[in-house]
Amino acid sequence: xxxxxxxxxxxxxxxxVFLIAASAFGEHACxxxxxxxxxxPDAYACGGSLEKAVWDHWEHWGKPYAVTQLLGQRLSVQRxxxxxxxxxxxxxxxxxxxxxxxxFDRQLEMARLVKxxxxxxxxxxxxxxxxxxxxRGGSICNRKARTLDSEVTLNSVQFLAFAGxxxxxxxxxxxxxxxxxxxxxxxxxxxxxxxxxxxxxxRSALLKRVxxxxxxxxxxxxxxxxxxxxxxxxxxxxxxxGILQKRPLIRGDLGLSSARLxxxxxxxxxxxxxxxxxxxxxxGVDSGGKAVRLAxxxxxxxxxxxxxxxxxxxxxxxxxxxxxxxxxxxQQKVEVLVxxxxxxRVMDVGWDISHARRFVHVFDALERxxxxxVAVLGLSDKKIPSPETVxxxxxxxxxxxxxxxxxxxxxxxxYSGVNGWYRVAYDNGTGLxxxxxxxxxxxxxxxxxxxxxxxxxxxxxxxxxxxxxxxxVSSGERERAFxxxxxxxLSGSADPRTRALNExxxxxxxxxx
Numbered sequence: 001x002x003x004x005x006x007x008x009x010x011x012x013x014x015x016x017v018f019l020i021a022a023s024a025f026g027e028h029a030c031x032x033x034x035x036x037x038x039x040x041p042d043a044y045a046c047g048g049s050l051e052k053a054v055w056d057h058w059e060h061w062g063k064p065y066a067v068t069q070l071l072g073q074r075l076s077v078q079r080x081x082x083x084x085x086x087x088x089x090x091x092x093x094x095x096x097x098x099x100x101x102x103x104f105d106r107q108l109e110m111a112r113l114v115k116x117x118x119x120x121x122x123x124x125x126x127x128x129x130x131x132x133x134x135x136r137g138g139s140i141c142n143r144k145a146r147t148l149d150s151e152v153t154l155n156s157v158q159f160l161a162f163a164g165x166x167x168x169x170x171x172x173x174x175x176x177x178x179x180x181x182x183x184x185x186x187x188x189x190x191x192x193x194x195x196x197x198x199x200x201x202x203r204s205a206l207l208k209r210v211x212x213x214x215x216x217x218x219x220x221x222x223x224x225x226x227x228x229x230x231x232x233x234x235x236x237x238x239x240x241x242g243i244l245q246k247r248p249l250i251r252g253d254l255g256l257s258s259a260r261l262x263x264x265x266x267x268x269x270x271x272x273x274x275x276x277x278x279x280x281x282x283x284g285v286d287s288g289g290k291a292v293r294l295a296x297x298x299x300x301x302x303x304x305x306x307x308x309x310x311x312x313x314x315x316x317x318x319x320x321x322x323x324x325x326x327x328x329x330x331q332q333k334v335e336v337l338v339x340x341x342x343x344x345r346v347m348d349v350g351w352d353i354s355h356a357r358r359f360v361h362v363f364d365a366l367e368r369x370x371x372x373x374v375a376v377l378g379l380s381d382k383k384i385p386s387p388e389t390v391x392x393x394x395x396x397x398x399x400x401x402x403x404x405x406x407x408x409x410x411x412x413x414x415y416s417g418v419n420g421w422y423r424v425a426y427d428n429g430t431g432l433x434x435x436x437x438x439x440x441x442x443x444x445x446x447x448x449x450x451x452x453x454x455x456x457x458x459x460x461x462x463x464x465x466x467x468x469x470x471x472x473v474s475s476g477e478r479e480r481a482f483x484x485x486x487x488x489x490l491s492g493s494a495d496p497r498t499r500a501l502n503e504x505x506x507x508x509x510x511x512x513x
Contacts, residue, residue, distance in 0.1 A: 044466070046101035046512040054097065054507050055106070061500035062091065063109065071116045080138025081152050084117060084159035090501055092162050092361055093450045097508035099169045107170055111182045114163045118189055124151055130192040132156065145429035153197070157232040160190055164239030165365060171246045183243050184250050190240045191254055197233065198267040206230075206270040210277055214300040222305060226278040226298045228358050230271050235362045237268040237377070238369035245372040265377040272383045279385070281392055284399060294399060295392035296415055297359070298350040307352070310421035311414060312344040314439050319343070320425050322433035332433035334425045343420075351415045352422050353401060354442045357449030363390045387457075394457035402464065403440070408482055409464045410440040443486045448505035453513045465510055472503075 043049045066087060074083035091110065098106045117133075124132035132151045135141040141148045167186035205223070212224045244251050251261075280299045286292045302308050313319055319338035325331040366373070366384055373379045400417030403410040412419035424436035446452075447468050455462025471479040472490045484491045489502040 044510050044512075048511070050507055051097070051101065051511050054094070054504065054511065057500050057504050057507075058094065058106070061497055062094070062504050065497070065501060066091065066113050067116075071113060071120075074138060075117060075120050075133075078138045079120075079134070079136035080141065081133040081135040081155040082138055082140045084133060085152075085155045087113070087117070088158045088162040090505060092165075093448075093453075093505050093508045095162065095166055096361070096364070096450070096453070097511050099165075100512040102173070104170075104173050107166060107173070110166055111170060114166060114186070115182070117159065117163075118185065121189070124196075125149065127196070130196055131189075132193070132196070133159075140428065140430060142429040147429070154229050154232075156193060157197075157229055157236060160193060161232045161235040161239070161361065161365065164190055164236050164243070165361070168239045168242045168246070168369070171243055183247060184253060187240060187243045187250050188254055190236055191256065194233070194236060194240065194264055194267070195260070198263060203267065203270060206267075206274060210270065210274050214303075217301055217304055220304045220306050220309075225301055225305075226274055228355055230274060231358050231362045234268060234271045234275065235365035237264070237271075238365040238373055241372035241376040242369035244376045245369075261377070265379060268373070268377055269379055269383065272379065272385075275385065276383065279389060284395075286399065292395050292399070293388070293392045294396040295389060296350055296396055297356075297393075299416060300348050300350065302350050303345055303347050307423045307426065308346070308349050308414075309340040310338075310343055310424040310436065311346040311349045311418050312420050313338060313424075314420050316438060318424075318435045318438070319421060320435055322435055331431055334433055336425075340424075346414075346416075346418050346420065348416050349414055349418055352413055352442060353397075353411055353415055354445040354449070356415050357445055357451070359390075359393060360450035360453060363393075390454070391457035394451075394454040394461060397451060397454070398458045398460050402460075406464070406467065409443075409446075409467060410486055411443045411446045413437060413439065413442045440486060444489055444502070447487065447490065447509070448502055450505075450509050452509040455513055462510075462513065465506075469506070469510060 045051075070083040070087050074080040095107070095110060097103075098110070121131040121133060124130065124134060133156050134150065135147055135152050135155070136149055141152065163186050167183045171183040209224050209226070217224055244256075275297075278298045278301070279295055280297075281293055281295045284292050284294050303311075310319055317337075319340075320334050320336050322332045323335045325333040363385060367387065367390075370381065370384050373384060374381050396415065396417075397411075401411050401415060403412070413422040414420070419439045421439070422437040422442060423434065426434045426436065447465055452462055452465030455465075468487065468490075471483050472487065474480065474483075480492065484493060488494060489498055490506065491499070494502070
């Protein structure tokens, strides 16, 4: 193993001090009312001061943002389905905290938001049956990307993963009595989408990807990737099976025959087979000389992808810049300073750490509904990723992605540990100019992405998250400057709503874990 990856013995004493300090917080399992009964809750426990601050943020910033802007203006008025994407990103960590702390009343509030989104479902062009979210406006859907007047599958499946998790937890709690038959409604919407996505073309593409190797990727296409849509789909399957296990009668209400259920099971099994094929592991050595297992997903498959073409460029100076378009004063255009052709290709690059935040909630869904996937869909338990696989992903974050600085933690842009530029001159069809993300430019994804909840596998991750939290509330000049540079959305100079919404993504990951 390289000194870069594992030669951290010189830092082990400092890190040990942080771990000892973190142990003072203890393990805070929530009781039936969300509180420990043996002693007053500390700041990071369910019922502590930070959870109170979270719900204050929810009332003042989060809920109005969800109701008025996301579901009101964007989804209902503009028919912008990227509102569903943003709702999941912003509030999934909050939902997970509400589930850990058994906040049934808050889950009921979120269920009302989901039901509002369900009311925006409508006919899908080209389909005679079923409903979908069709993107018809907003600032992102466009003709160039072929997202206007069509279903943006990622938006739908990402939101359904949120809705499915909520429906399953409500079905398992007292909240189901107050929310109407939310689980049945959610299961019906999930089923319609899962069956539509399980056509012959989808299965054929899955089989091709299962059999593909890194060497089969010869261009910049994403066709052979294990995508975020695949991951969210398997999460939807997991919680759909969980709902059917909790409420077997829903299967009859949905008219779900054995043949239809078997077809769904085959689709879910194919995605799990792809996930297994794309999970690569290596054995490394930790700072104490102990062998540790690390894991990545899709390692090397993304090396030719346009978003990653500057992964080998690690200088601070941007490789491109955005300048005025003299032919169109309202627009900017890209001026290339460093040609991508002159940047060495990084052969082992895979997911970036921002998109990889999906791992947290997807693997949580697979674990909580493991029994249902086996009992309801008849899947093999051995084909479902084990907790050890998730632990190996957490160790990768700990040993390869983190910069090994406990005082000022930063995180590489790529899950492989590569720290070059990401998404240089990104073009999503909207015509906007983006210079890209510099080395460590995606570090904000660690606190807002939910990774701190993996402290059950790697306690260091919880320590680092608490250190970042401490810096964001510090009055120290050095800490404030560091946060401003690398975690600007959590800094005092951020727009108040921007900061509050990012805190709503971050703070819940510290609570009850």
